[in-house]
Amino acid sequence: MTPPIDWxxxxxxxxxxxxxxxxxxxxxxxxxxxxxxxxxxxxxxxFEWLENELDARIILGNTxxxxxxxxxxxxxxxxxxxxxxxxxxxxxxxxxxxxVFSLSDLRKLxxxxxxxxxxLDGSRQxxxxxxxxxxxxxxxxxxxxxxxxxxxxxxxLDTTRSSMEMTARWAERSKKRFDELxxxxxxxxxxxxxxxxxxxxxxxxxxQGAGHLQLRAESLQRTAEIGFDGYAIxxxxxxxxxxxxYDVLDFLAPKMPPGSPRYLMxxxxxxxxLEAIGSGVDMFDCVLPTRNxxxxxxxxxxxxxxxxxxxxxxxxxPLDPGCSCSVCSRYSLGYLRHLYQTGEMxxxxxxxxxxxxxxxxxxxxxxxxxxxxxxxxxxKRFLAGLENNDxxxx
Amino acid sequence: MTPPIDWxxxxxxxxxxxxxxxxxxxxxxxxxxxxxxxxxxxxxxxFEWLENELDARIILGNTxxxxxxxxxxxxxxxxxxxxxxxxxxxxxxxxxxxxVFSLSDLRKLxxxxxxxxxxLDGSRQxxxxxxxxxxxxxxxxxxxxxxxxxxxxxxxLDTTRSSMEMTARWAERSKKRFDELxxxxxxxxxxxxxxxxxxxxxxxxxxQGAGHLQLRAESLQRTAEIGFDGYAIxxxxxxxxxxxxYDVLDFLAPKMPPGSPRYLMxxxxxxxxLEAIGSGVDMFDCVLPTRNxxxxxxxxxxxxxxxxxxxxxxxxxPLDPGCSCSVCSRYSLGYLRHLYQTGEMxxxxxxxxxxxxxxxxxxxxxxxxxxxxxxxxxxKRFLAGLENNDxxxx
Numbered sequence: 179m180t181p182p183i184d185w186x187x188x189x190x191x192x193x194x195x196x197x198x199x200x201x202x203x204x205x206x207x208x209x210x211x212x213x214x215x216x217x218x219x220x221x222x223x224x225f226e227w228l229e230n231e232l233d234a235r236i237i238l239g240n241t242x243x244x245x246x247x248x249x250x251x252x253x254x255x256x257x258x259x260x261x262x263x264x265x266x267x268x269x270x271x272x273x274x275x276x277x278v279f280s281l282s283d284l285r286k287l288x289x290x291x292x293x294x295x296x297x298l299d300g301s302r303q304x305x306x307x308x309x310x311x312x313x314x315x316x317x318x319x320x321x322x323x324x325x326x327x328x329x330x331x332x333x334x335l336d337t338t339r340s341s342m343e344m345t346a347r348w349a350e351r352s353k354k355r356f357d358e359l360x361x362x363x364x365x366x367x368x369x370x371x372x373x374x375x376x377x378x379x380x381x382x383x384x385x386q387g388a389g390h391l392q393l394r395a396e397s398l399q400r401t402a403e404i405g406f407d408g409y410a411i412x413x414x415x416x417x418x419x420x421x422x423x424y425d426v427l428d429f430l431a432p433k434m435p436p437g438s439p440r441y442l443m444x445x446x447x448x449x450x451x452l453e454a455i456g457s458g459v460d461m462f463d464c465v466l467p468t469r470n471x472x473x474x475x476x477x478x479x480x481x482x483x484x485x486x487x488x489x490x491x492x493x494x495x496p497l498d499p500g501c502s503c504s505v506c507s508r509y510s511l512g513y514l515r516h517l518y519q520t521g522e523m524x525x526x527x528x529x530x531x532x533x534x535x536x537x538x539x540x541x542x543x544x545x546x547x548x549x550x551x552x553x554x555x556x557x558k559r560f561l562a563g564l565e566n567n568d569x570x571x572x
Numbered sequence: 573m574t575p576p577i578d579w580x581x582x583x584x585x586x587x588x589x590x591x592x593x594x595x596x597x598x599x600x601x602x603x604x605x606x607x608x609x610x611x612x613x614x615x616x617x618x619f620e621w622l623e624n625e626l627d628a629r630i631i632l633g634n635t636x637x638x639x640x641x642x643x644x645x646x647x648x649x650x651x652x653x654x655x656x657x658x659x660x661x662x663x664x665x666x667x668x669x670x671x672v673f674s675l676s677d678l679r680k681l682x683x684x685x686x687x688x689x690x691x692l693d694g695s696r697q698x699x700x701x702x703x704x705x706x707x708x709x710x711x712x713x714x715x716x717x718x719x720x721x722x723x724x725x726x727x728x729l730d731t732t733r734s735s736m737e738m739t740a741r742w743a744e745r746s747k748k749r750f751d752e753l754x755x756x757x758x759x760x761x762x763x764x765x766x767x768x769x770x771x772x773x774x775x776x777x778x779x780q781g782a783g784h785l786q787l788r789a790e791s792l793q794r795t796a797e798i799g800f801d802g803y804a805i806x807x808x809x810x811x812x813x814x815x816x817x818y819d820v821l822d823f824l825a826p827k828m829p830p831g832s833p834r835y836l837m838x839x840x841x842x843x844x845x846l847e848a849i850g851s852g853v854d855m856f857d858c859v860l861p862t863r864n865x866x867x868x869x870x871x872x873x874x875x876x877x878x879x880x881x882x883x884x885x886x887x888x889x890p891l892d893p894g895c896s897c898s899v900c901s902r903y904s905l906g907y908l909r910h911l912y913q914t915g916e917m918x919x920x921x922x923x924x925x926x927x928x929x930x931x932x933x934x935x936x937x938x939x940x941x942x943x944x945x946x947x948x949x950x951x952k953r954f955l956a957g958l959e960n961n962d963x964x965x966x
Contacts, residue, residue, distance in 0.1 A: 217910070219911055222917055226898065248906075248913075252886050256886055262907055263907055264904075264907065492646050494655075512656065513612070520641050522611055523920065523921070527616075
């Protein structure tokens with residue numbers, strides 16, 4: 179059967195892989211960082227910048243948020259999230275599971291699904307594997323994620339096992355419903371006549387198990403048995419220690435199906451990206467570049483800086499001398515600090531822009547290093563650069 | 573003596589004038605709308621858009637705000653507002669008089685100047701004609717405004733007369749200090765070797781007198797006697813009736829020195845712009861495009877619309893079918909409404925962008941009509957278009 183996506187490894191360096199992912203809407207070189215467009219926009223950064231300068235080939239949309247507003251009916255009526263937002267490159271949508279998990283006080287979990295109260299108006303809502311697939315078909319994303327349950331990072335073995343087993347059962351239900359929806363042509367994003375691709379949505383499975391390696395192994399096995407177009411690692415960076423995350427990555431990533439893309443969900447810092455790439459992960463998303471951008475935090479090749487620092491007031495240098503983005507090419511630390519201190523949204527707009535440029539440059543740099551067989555040197559140099567960071571810049 | 577700016581009328585149509593204003597930094601076709609960049613940025617719209625798409629040739633900076641933050645010392649140290657912000661085209665700075673006037677509860681007026689409390693921290697501050705000129709020299713704007721006093725729109729004859737006379741005395745002091753500063757080369761924006769221009773700052777006088785025509789005439793005479801590079805009409809759109817403003821414009825503008833640009837400060841709606849252009853005004857600034865943009869108000873060729881209106885939820889049309897800006901070319905009402913409703917700053921960014929495009933297109937359209945001798949038809953058609961507005965769009 180013709181697949182919805184195509185992914186090929188083009189180079190390896192240790193466990194690290196450089197690849198090319200082709201969807202019905204764009205060609206994506208991996209490893210790749212995917213900017214987060216929760217509500218159908220990447221906060222503060224217009225699509226024109228993402229396309230023309232940052233050259234993001236794939237961004238995320240969040241099922242939970244789009245489910246609540248504007249609602250899948252409106253998006254289906256208009257013909258999908260691409261048409262609604264005008265973003266024509268690839269979209270990956272999460273399943274809503276993680277957001278609902280974050281509402282721990284407001285949710286009620288059962289085998290069937292999750293009842294929860296909207297964070298907006300307290301209204302009673304329900305999500306299940308089937309409903310999540312329905313919504314993601316209405317959104318018409320290129321990559322759909324199964325509806326999973328994510329245990330807290332500090333959960334014990336029993337809780338984590340139950341949660342992982344629920345995730346496995348929900349993965350089967352997700353797959354079943356997803357397949358029905360594709361047959362019924364309910365995917366608003368269907369594209370006809372693409373060379374060697376089906377033009378349909380792809381579905382990724384999610385491996386859970388928190389920091390328990392034996393559960394991770396079992397989750398991987400059960401997920402791979404169902405069979406997906408790609409595999410994600412969920413439930414990391416949710417409160418566990420950094421060393422636990424790195425141990426899981428080292429253990430798990432190399433065991434994941436080698437012919438499919440591997441996606442580490444919601445992670446993380448530039449250091450985390452390099453660590454995970456070293457373990458064989460191909461895809462990443464995280465809100466850090468735009469969230470920190472809004473509060474004046476910039477990621478740079480010399481470490482994180484906080485734009486509020488008074489020492490920047492008359493600094494004519496850029497956020498990052500090592501960055502060639504349109505913000506660093508033109509605007510000074512002093513000016514950006516002034517914009518932040520005076521409450522101008524331009525500060526959020528421009529620091530978010532730079533941060534995205536930095537994350538994308540990080541995955542591009544890693545890819546180039548993998549291709550040239552110098553990934554370990556690249557990583558060492560990159561991490562050493564971050565440590566040049568003055569303590570009072572943090 | 574070589575002048576700092578050059579302004580020539582290129583066409584007339586009734587009282588309306590098309591002209592070309594040349595400063596040391598840009599060529600500006602008049603009538604022109606000048607976007608407001610209060611704190612050294614046009615709220616929500618990156619300079620790149622103002623330059624590359626909207627082609628704004630001159631923007632405003634506000635002395636009051638920049639005086640408080642980051643302060644003239646920092647801007648002088650860095651070498652002026654152009655260098656601080658990276659905006660390389662023309663800047664016009666107001667004098668701070670109007671902002672201080674708006675702080676009516678917090679200010680104390682004397683012949684010497686105005687003592688006031690900062691709206692930020694309540695600290696005691698003082699502005700005078702001399703200090704305003706000092707600050708504007710530090711900012712290095714192309715066009716400096718005299719420090720004036722603006723009476724409320726509903727002030728009686730006596731109050732308005734005192735205020736107007738104070739403004740006249742302050743205009744002399746402004747001019748004297750300005751000339752000294754130019755001789756002392758205190759202008760951070762000085763540009764050497766521009767053909768037929770001095771490379772120095774220009775100074776505009778301000779005519780006050782509220783709705784009292786005899787005071788306006790007297791203010792005009794006293795201001796013109798001092799002699800400035802351009803003349804502004806202050807004290808309109810400050811609470812008086814629209815008809816009063818239009819009467820003042822009809823009466824005053826045609827009497828203003830014909831060989832100098834005429835600038836109507838802080839006004840107004842697109843209708844106001846056309847009315848004033850018809851009376852012979854050449855330059856405008858107003859916060860409406862960006863302020864309304866932030867609260868979901870869009871100016872369109874069919875009148876004002878409020879993006880929150882539920883009827884736009886699934887509307888795939890643009891904000892304004894008559895607009896060719898990058899927002900109207902790409903984004904739908906439904907999407908923009910969704911962005912606004914979900915609190916995304918993209919809504920403010922994009923509606924502000926469109927509004928600026930609309931205001932600039934309005935002055936460009938007026939200019940083209942003046943050149944072709946069809947200004948009255950243009951104005952009629954434009955105003956008729958606004959009235960196509962459905963009542964529930966307002």
